[in-house]
Amino acid sequence: MNYEFFIAKRIIGSKAYKSSVSAPIIKIGITAIAIGIIVMLIAIATGIGLQKKVREKVVAFNGHLTINNYDSNISNESLSPISTEQEFYPNFNTIEGVQHIQAVATKFGVIRTETDFEGIVLKGVGEDYDWTYLNEFLVEGALPDYSNALNNEVMISSYLANRLQFQVGDSFQMVFAKETIDDLPFIRQFNIVGIFNSGFQEIDETFLIGDIRHVQRMNRWEQNQIGNFEVFINDYKQLQTMDAKIRAATPSNLDTQTIEEKYYTTFEWIKIFDNNTYGIIAIMIIVAGINMITALLVLILERTQMIGILKALGSSNWSIRKIFLYNATYLVGLGLVWGNLIGLALLFAQKYFGLLKFPDPEQYYVSIIPVHISLDYILLLNIGTFIACMLMLLIPSIIITKISPVKAMRFE
Incomplete structure (x- = not known):
């Protein structure tokens, strides 16, 4: 076990960590990650679900392609x-x-x-x-x-x-x-x-x-x-x-026509859902990332004396940064776990019980809001969110390189 991971683990497990000034901010950061994942899961599942349902309805009555006379x-x-x-x-x-x-x-x-x-x-x-x-x-x-x-x-x-x-x-x-x-x-x-x-x-x-x-x-x-x-x-x-x-x-003497060509307007309409979903994902990742950046900054400021001591003992800037990035990894992972548990629970409830319905079924071609649950996009979403958050957290960790050991040890 490397010592950076050992120190990060001790910090996370300490009682002082849980009752410190940064504790509420850390909880807010975890909550932001969890809410972001919940919103993104719902956006993707309902967007794909509606596209799939509308497509199935059109295909059921027309086939995927038709072969006609010219x-x-x-x-x-x-x-x-x-x-x-x-x-x-x-x-x-x-x-x-x-x-x-x-x-x-x-x-x-x-x-x-x-x-x-x-x-x-x-x-x-x-x-x-x-x-x-x-x-x-x-x-x-x-x-x-x-x-x-x-x-x-x-x-x-x-x-x-x-x-x-x-x-x-x-x-x-x-x-x-x-x-x-x-x-x-x-x-x-x-x-x-x-x-x-x-x-x-x-x-x-x-x-x-x-x-x-x-x-x-x-x-x-x-x-x-x-x-x-x-x-x-x-x-x-x-x-x-x-x-x-x-x-x-x-x-x-025969021609083919796809269902997308035959119902061009309908399929162009459902493609708009993709843009909306991408927009929601981008906003949620940015919001979650900003909250985690704030939490990491507070953690760094709270541990300024520890940073000074570690530098005085010969630890490099990157080594100290890794301690806080390990800490942030734990917080992001905790937010992802809670977000997935709550988000998937809501999606499965909607899929099997149909709790939410469209106010105007004729406008969306379905009465019950459909959801599509797939392991592919769940894994991709979690991995993408984790990587994006960790990349954003590299920025506040640079502050550690600016901290002077002498001033840090006298910091109160």
Whole structure:
């Protein structure tokens, strides 16, 4: 054991240390570190959690990427069909990292009731559709089954169900236009088997989910013709890389579009959370660092006579600085421990009990404030905070080099 660490340990363990003039200031410094860690943990966990939740909602209804025809169609309706006879369908085995691919088609129509009507897009899906994502948003009823014969089962959002006074088990008529105005419209009768609520109003007010064969029949498409493909990937962080790979693996007459391109405004909005989080982290580290600098300065001034004695006995300036830096390391570590314990306790309570909710769920697309807890950012945050604080504490420790042994030993 080196003597600097030995002296620092004796100082920390002494009763005089705990009852000295600097004790309240030291406690304030530890508290500042703890509060800083708590605030930073909450900022990161809620920021990432909200980004992840909003992203999952959009991806659930659209996939990470879509494969479409090259055309000028920017509406929600499928106009130009794509053949399912592709090398990448039904299994995209040529590219590693593709989780699932499914065929869908959409057609605009109007729901008609005795008292009201609503324009809506029928999203047709087939037996290859992965219901795993939508199952999370099911609030009433059951998922439809399109694996056998053509049926009239549909899923509708709770937003539309409330507007049109629909319940599970109700039936309604939906009117679809034909190619020319002179032709009589298509009228289809649908039965509601499930109600979903994504919390994402742009989706909830736009789509209902039904059998893709209805869209194929109304558009006079063949059984192997669909509107577009939805592709799900394993790692969202590889979205741009996967987009380039999938585009290269598809025929030249097909185009790809990422979910970030399709919902550009939404994804630009959630990226702002990163800037807010970085700002909070910077402010909290600076505040905690300033408090620890103050505490270390008080400790140095309080031990001026000891510094003079150590210098007179031949200790170097760096050796004495190490004693106080060891002391500061203990204080920073104590603050980090308490901050992590309290911060993680709050985050786990929010994750499993949903104590805090947004006052305006429609604005944030979720009702309960989501949190994402990951060991990666917890370790990175603690290591970064510790290093930043220790670097800042090097500055006040320079004062030790200015202290004269003679004057220090006469200091009272």
